[in-house]
Amino acid sequence: MTLAAQNISLLLGDGEAQATILNNVNIHVSAGEMVAIMGPSGAGKSSLLAICGGLRRASSGSVTVGGVNLGDLSDSELARIRRQRIGFVFQQSNLVPSLTALDQLLLVAHLNGEGTHGKARTEALRLLAEVGMENRATRKPAQLSGGERQRVGIARALMGNPALLLVDEPTSMLDQGRGREIVELLAQQCHAHKVATVMVTHDASMVSVVDRVVKLVDGRVVSEGAPT
Amino acid sequence: MFLAWRDMLHAKGRFGLMALVVTLVAFLVVVLGGLIFGLIKDCVSALQQLPATHMAFENSTRPDYQNSMLDKETWEKWAGVPGVKATPIGHSLANARDAQGAPVDIAFWGVVPGSFAEPRVVEGQGLSAAPNAMVISRKIALDKHVKIGDTITIDRVLTEFKVVGITEAVAVSHAPVAYVPLRKWQEANYGPPGGAPPGDTLPEAIFTAATTIALAIDPDASVDIKAHDREIGTKTMTKEQSYDGTSGYSAEIFTVRLMQFFLIATCVVVLGAFFSIWTIQRTAEIGLVKALGADNGYLVRDALSQVLLVLVFATGIGVLAAFGTTSAFEARGSVFELTTGNVVGSSLLLIGAGLFGAMFALRRIVKIEPIIALGRDR
Numbered sequence: 001m002t003l004a005a006q007n008i009s010l011l012l013g014d015g016e017a018q019a020t021i022l023n024n025v026n027i028h029v030s031a032g033e034m035v036a037i038m039g040p041s042g043a044g045k046s047s048l049l050a051i052c053g054g055l056r057r058a059s060s061g062s063v064t065v066g067g068v069n070l071g072d073l074s075d076s077e078l079a080r081i082r083r084q085r086i087g088f089v090f091q092q093s094n095l096v097p098s099l100t101a102l103d104q105l106l107l108v109a110h111l112n113g114e115g116t117h118g119k120a121r122t123e124a125l126r127l128l129a130e131v132g133m134e135n136r137a138t139r140k141p142a143q144l145s146g147g148e149r150q151r152v153g154i155a156r157a158l159m160g161n162p163a164l165l166l167v168d169e170p171t172s173m174l175d176q177g178r179g180r181e182i183v184e185l186l187a188q189q190c191h192a193h194k195v196a197t198v199m200v201t202h203d204a205s206m207v208s209v210v211d212r213v214v215k216l217v218d219g220r221v222v223s224e225g226a227p228t
Numbered sequence: 229m230f231l232a233w234r235d236m237l238h239a240k241g242r243f244g245l246m247a248l249v250v251t252l253v254a255f256l257v258v259v260l261g262g263l264i265f266g267l268i269k270d271c272v273s274a275l276q277q278l279p280a281t282h283m284a285f286e287n288s289t290r291p292d293y294q295n296s297m298l299d300k301e302t303w304e305k306w307a308g309v310p311g312v313k314a315t316p317i318g319h320s321l322a323n324a325r326d327a328q329g330a331p332v333d334i335a336f337w338g339v340v341p342g343s344f345a346e347p348r349v350v351e352g353q354g355l356s357a358a359p360n361a362m363v364i365s366r367k368i369a370l371d372k373h374v375k376i377g378d379t380i381t382i383d384r385v386l387t388e389f390k391v392v393g394i395t396e397a398v399a400v401s402h403a404p405v406a407y408v409p410l411r412k413w414q415e416a417n418y419g420p421p422g423g424a425p426p427g428d429t430l431p432e433a434i435f436t437a438a439t440t441i442a443l444a445i446d447p448d449a450s451v452d453i454k455a456h457d458r459e460i461g462t463k464t465m466t467k468e469q470s471y472d473g474t475s476g477y478s479a480e481i482f483t484v485r486l487m488q489f490f491l492i493a494t495c496v497v498v499l500g501a502f503f504s505i506w507t508i509q510r511t512a513e514i515g516l517v518k519a520l521g522a523d524n525g526y527l528v529r530d531a532l533s534q535v536l537l538v539l540v541f542a543t544g545i546g547v548l549a550a551f552g553t554t555s556a557f558e559a560r561g562s563v564f565e566l567t568t569g570n571v572v573g574s575s576l577l578l579i580g581a582g583l584f585g586a587m588f589a590l591r592r593i594v595k596i597e598p599i600i601a602l603g604r605d606r
Contacts, residue, residue: 046602055519055599076523082598083521091603094516096231098238110230111521140238156520168602 001064002163002196003029003052008061010047010219021047022058023219029196031163034187036207036227037200039216045200046168048216052198053086053166054078066163083111087157087195089167089186093149095141101128101152102137108159127155130192131185147178151185158189165190167199171206184209231517232534235510246502247542253495254546254578258566260488261574262554264481266563271477274335274365274398274405275467279344280442282453283470284314284462291463292473293319293400293439298462300436305460311449315343316438318413321403321475323383332372332380334364335400338413338438345442347407352376352393355409362389365404366397380406387416387423401475402563411435440470488574492581500585503535507589511596519601524594531593535586539579547575 010022022044029035037045050056052063054070063070066085070078082088095104102124109120128134131151141149150170157165167186171179183199187209190197199210207213207227215223236243269276275283284306285291286298298316306314318338326332339345341355347363355361368374378391389408398405408416415423418434443464445451453464472478507514514527554566 050599050602053519055597055602076525079518079521079523079598081521082519086521088519088601090516090519090601094512094601094603096513096516098231098234103234107230107517108520111517111526116230 001028002031003027003063003065003198005048005052005063006061008048008051008058008063010044010051010056011059021219022051024061025216025219025221027052027198027214027221029164029198031196032191032194033212034190034197034199034210035212035214036210037198037214037216038202038204038207040202042218043216044219045202045216049166049168049198049200052164053088054082083108084160085163087159087162087165089150089153089157089165089170091169092173093141093146093153095149095152095156097141100138100140101133101144101155104152104156105159108156112160124155124159127158128152130158130189131155146173147182150174150178150182154182154185154189158193158195161193162195165195165197167197169200169202171201171203176205179203179206229530229533232530232537236534236537239506242506243538246499247538247545249498250495250539250542250578250582251546251549253491253498254543254575255549257488257491257495257574257578258547258550258571259553259564260484260491261570262550262564262566264484264488265565265567265570267477267480267484268471269565270399270402270563271474271480272400272471273396274337274347274400275471275474277347277396277398278442278467279444280467281445281447282443282464282466283473284441284443284457284460284464285439285470285473287457287461287463291465291470292475293470294321294475296439296473298438298441302460302462303438303441306441306443306456306462309451309456311446311451313344313444314441315340315345316410317345317440317442318410318417318437319400319439320413320417321401322416324380324406325383326372326374327379330372332368332374333403334368334380334406335403336382336413336416337400337405337407338410338417339407340410344444347395347398347405349393349395352391354393355407357392358390359409360387360389360412361392361409363393363395363407364391365399365406366394367399367404368406369394370397371404382416385416385419385421387412401477410438414438492578495578496581496585498585499535499539499582500588503531503586503589504592507531507592512600514593514596515598515600518596518598527593528590531590532583532586535583536579539582543575543578547571 005027008022008025012019012021025048039045051058105124106116110116114120128137131154133151136148170182183206210227213227214221285296303314303316320336322334322336324332324334346355349363355363362380374391376391380389414435419430424430457464
């Protein structure tokens with residue numbers, strides 16, 4: 001099991017103002033499996049994603065990524081796990097404005113202490129080609145369309161062969177057609193790279209390509225199963 | 229440097245302006261440093277080259293070279309202290325005229341010929357060459373075209389001196405020094421105008437006064453300076469401390485140092501503000517890079533390299549510009565001296581101050597949470 005989140009609860013605030021964001025949530029994702037987390041706004045989808053990615057600590061419960069319990073790790077160890085085992089695809093793509101498409105990928109190699117020439121460069125160009133962005137490698141985010149930025153974001157997330165891909169609302173800024181393309185690309189990459197993928201979305205029309213759908217309401221899992 | 233360099237290229241305009249500010253500050257800091265060294269040289273270079281460790285003055289609350297007065301008994305007592313070499317010095321500022329009647333403003337120094345206070349001549353002879361011998365600073369020779377063999381007359385007292393030698397370009401209180409035998413200095417300062425009346429001699433009493441005593445204290449001899457001061461009735465300080473006793477020195481150096489301090493303080497504030505704002509603008513980007521796996525060490529190193537690049541590059545340009553204008557200062561005969569130590573010291577001070585200012589921005593980097601990459605909690 002690449003990702004195993006067990007009995008995850010998240011409480012925010014103190015005293016009477018305390019709110020339960022997640023309540024005993026369990027989620028398991030295997031290598032090459034794509035799971036969609038759906039639910040209305042405020043259901044706790046992104047909080048669950050943040051906890052699974054080591055961006056936030058749960059109030060209780062445990063998360064293991066590739067057998068490593070994230071709860072046992074310090075902040076710097078969490079950072080190391082994120083750069084070595086987890087790839088993120090963010091809402092609005094979230095690219096570094098000063099970097100070209102190629103540099104966005106090479107940044108991941110640089111964070112891992114690898115050189116940015118030779119093998120890393122070849123790998124980055126191959127991934128850009130996989131997402132159809134080989135001709136846009138030298139463009140900066142401001143010179144790319146929304147769909148192109150999201151493709152670069154996917155290629156960046158796959159750089160360094162992560163075991164887990166966490167995707168946050170990848171279609172929220174795209175029209176229906178572009179959004180569909182991006183989700184299909186994600187599914188294709190998930191299966192091709194055998195990477196466990198968790199995608200948060202509120203768009204029911206995008207989940208037909210995933211293997212499993214987990215529905216969250218008010219911080220609880222209310223249903224789980226194949227997409228309908 | 230991966231992010232730092234690309235960020236700088238991406239925001240060339242902002243970093244260019246910042247570098248321009250640092251360049252101007254560096255230019256001014258180095259020029260002011262040159263001015264300080266020039267002022268020091270013009271105020272106290274004659275004291276700097278004097279092979280003394282301490283100077284003894286008349287005991288007062290604020291001893292200075294102009295107003296101190298000591299008698300013969302005093303310097304003889306100091307000369308009798310084991311491990312101490314002592315010689316009197318007469319100091320006054322005087323107006324003089326060369327043989328053509330052109331005015332020459334001088335620091336008029338009387339020293340005992342053959343003593344360790346006698347200046348080393350670079351041309352001509354020493355003070356023992358004639359009773360009315362004068363050894364002049366090279367600055368007088370160059371600026372006033374005075375040559376060996378010329379006559380210099382002290383205004384009002386009309387004592388005449390024959391230039392027998394030239395020493396290095398030394399000065400005190402911005403006046404080039406003219407050295408004469410102590411007896412002639414005493415005669416010019418305490419005797420009647422024009423010297424002794426024909427056929428008469430001056431009373432010996434006027435030859436018993438000087439303004440200060442140069443002391444060369446053996447570092448291995450344990451001399452209790454305070455005890456000897458109490459016993460002899462003097463106030464002794466190190467040669468370097470005595471620089472404050474030359475007129476104008478403290479005020480001038482303090483003024484320029486204050487300007488230099490405020491420039492560096494400005495640099496600290498400007499760089500601190502710039503990099504703080506820059507970090508605030510990059511908050512989302514820093515959160516993103518942290519989410520991708522960068523730890524605080526990586527981001528702090530990256531930001532530091534950015535600060536260092538700006539500082540080193542801009543300071544380098546500022547220093548080169550300062551060197552470029554040095555010749556202009558020198559050509560105009562300004563009080564200015566640029567030394568390697570001064571330039572390196574000023575540059576390092578500026579770079580250190582800039583890094584200190586940027587530390588405030590670095591604190592902010594550490595506090596940014598990676599979760600903001602998800603677009604929440606911004």
